[in-house]
Amino acid sequence: MNSVSIPTMEPDRQYYFMNQCKTLVLEKKAALNRPLTYNIQTFGCQMNSHDSEKLKGIMDEIGYEEVDDEAADFVIFNTCTIRENANQKLYGHLGHVKTLKNKNKDMIVCLCGCMMQEPHVIETLKQKYKFVNIIFGTHNIYKLAELIYSYLETGKQTIEVLDETKQTVEQLPRKRKYTFKSGVNIMYGCNNFCTYCIVPYVRGREQSRKKEEILAEVEALAKQGISEVMLLGQNVNSYGNIYDYKDGKIVEVDEKDRVTFPQLLTEVCKIDGIKRVRFMTSHPKDLSDELIEVMAEEPKICKHLHLPVQSGSTNILTRMNRRYTKEQYLALVDRIRAKMPNISLTTDIIVGFPGETEEDFEDTLDIIRKVKYDQAFTFIYSKRTGTPAATMDNQVPEDVIKERFNRLLTLVNEISNAQIKRFADQVKPVLVEEVNHHDASLVTGRTEENVTVHFPGTADMIGTTVDVKLTDCKGFYFMGERIG
Structure with a gap:
């Protein structure tokens, strides 16, 4: 391969490697006299699902055919690491895949996503899972074709995990689950550092995409027949802290060039062909009155808001570093409902966070009764190595957590069932x-x-x-x- 001919700018560079891979895949298919297949297993959040659409688009482009079975020629695990047991789940899958690979020596195994951003995971893979061929993290999803080509050329394990990204590359093939709706990344990373959460450590600091890039992507989607878009980010309400990279350094954009999330929503709603606009996730501390006004006035914005509370106790919220109180959260809900009385509110709740007393838990039950969520995603707290909460004092006994969790589920189901009946x-x-x-x-x-x-x-x-x-x-x- 003549290195001089390789483009340096993205996405041209990745299309170059897609074409190179396509040639090698055609040769392999001819030698085997059959199609080459791939399977992608996706764990975790909406962001991971969105990333997997990009991975599938690239795999289709280079000539692989998607199948539902892990016994494929190319298997990709797009990992999540939000909970400790997610790591163990992956290792269990890899044990099965190793058996499959023993039967198909040409099988390629690829790992990517949040779990790969943890150094101890990479070391474990190097030592105990040497049959894994390609490993990369959250910051270079777009480089799949380049990494595949590197492996196919050398036959050696290819690992590229970056601590941060200096660019985002969205103009690549994508294979969507639906032909009429699509997610659109508006930002990456998180600056909140909730004490139970590993995301800021594996996804990096917040970086907002430029408004012009987002609007151009949505316009292109509308022309392809997409009628519903979901704007995605770990905390969409803080969109607008835009940074550029100049001369290898992060440079903050001038205040006059910044755009708030409500302003971005307004512009997205102006695009012809887009009929529905959704977004997630919203952090309560950053949800502005400006956003409430735009949601209430813009008919294209769906009247559904996912607003994670995590706990109803101000004491526990402080220990979680959520940066709002129970009273502030309830006041926010009141302002939202004053403008949109019939809005559907959903939430996330953690039971058994370190230091949670019975009084703290009763505060959580109280906030559920007062807000009356349409749906609540409930979780038992589990230690996550690498987060401050994992080493906190006063870890709640397991039997106490389970008893509280059951009480929580009973109340959530009762209220959610009553709420939905209003329709x-x-x-x-x-x-x-x-x-x-x-x-x-x-x-x-x-x-x-x-x-x-x-x-x-x-x-x-x-x-x-x-x-x-x-x-x-x-x-x-x-x-x-x-x-x-």
């Missing part, structure tokens, strides 16, 4: 997402409030928005009938 007999626009998995005579879609609805329909309705009367509440979803 009964209403007619709602529903974006049809798929044919129902259990009954092919039904289709499944979502309202703007993120309520799941099943109703009679056919596959040709997928991607369209239809009016549906919500007739029968089944707890966390509705059965419905199409109107008109």
Whole structure:
């Protein structure tokens, strides 16, 4: 390969390596007289799912065909490390894959994502999992083709894990789960350092994409037929702390060039073809009155807000470094509901954080009763090595945590079931997402409030928005009938 011919600028450089890989894949397919297959296992959050769409797009581009089975020619694990057991789960998968690789010597095993940003993980992989061929982290997802080419050329284990990124590359092939909706990264990293969370250490510091790049991407998606976009970031409300890289250094953008998240939302809503706009995740400490106003006034913005509270106790919130109090959170909810009375509010809650007393837990139950969440994602606290909380005093006994967790679930389910019933007999626009998995005579879609609805329909309705009367509440979803 003539190194002079390799482009230095992205994304041209990656398209160059995609073409190089495509040639090698064609040769391999001809030698085997069969297609080459790939399988991607995705763990973790919306950001990881979005990254996997990019990985799939690149794999398709270089000539591999996707299959559901781990017994593929190329297996990628896009990892999560938010909890300790996520690491153990991966190691369990790798034990199975090693058996498969023994049967298929040409099988390529690739690991990427958040877990790869931990140095001790890399050392474990080098020592105990030498059959893994390609390893990279969160900051160079876009370089998959280049890393594959490096491995195919050398046959040696290829590892590239960066501490930070100096650029984001979004203009690459993508294979979406849906043809009518898409996620759009507006920022990367996190600056919050909640004491239980490993994300800032593996995703890096916050870096917002430029407004012009985001709007250009959304406009391109609209032209491809995408009608719903979800703007993604670890904390979208802090969007706008934009930094550039000049002469190898991080340079803060002038104040006059900054854009707030509400301003960005307003611009996205102006794009023709986009009918629905969602976003996640919102940190309560940064949710502004400006954002509430824009959400209330802009009909394209879905009236659903995921607003993680984590705990109802100010004492525990302080230990978590959440930087708001119970009273401030409740006041924020009041301001939101004053402008959008029927908004759907969902949340995350952790039970058993170090130092949590029965009184602290009762504060959490109290905030659930007062806010009346449409849905709550509940978690038992588990130590995460590398976070301040893992070494805190007053770890809560396991039996106490489980008893509290059961009480929490009972209350959450009771309130959520009552909340969803407020939509009964209403007619709602529903974006049809798929044919129902259990009954092919039904289709499944979502309202703007993120309520799941099943109703009679056919596959040709997928991607369209239809009016549906919500007739029968089944707890966390509705059965419905199409109107008109």
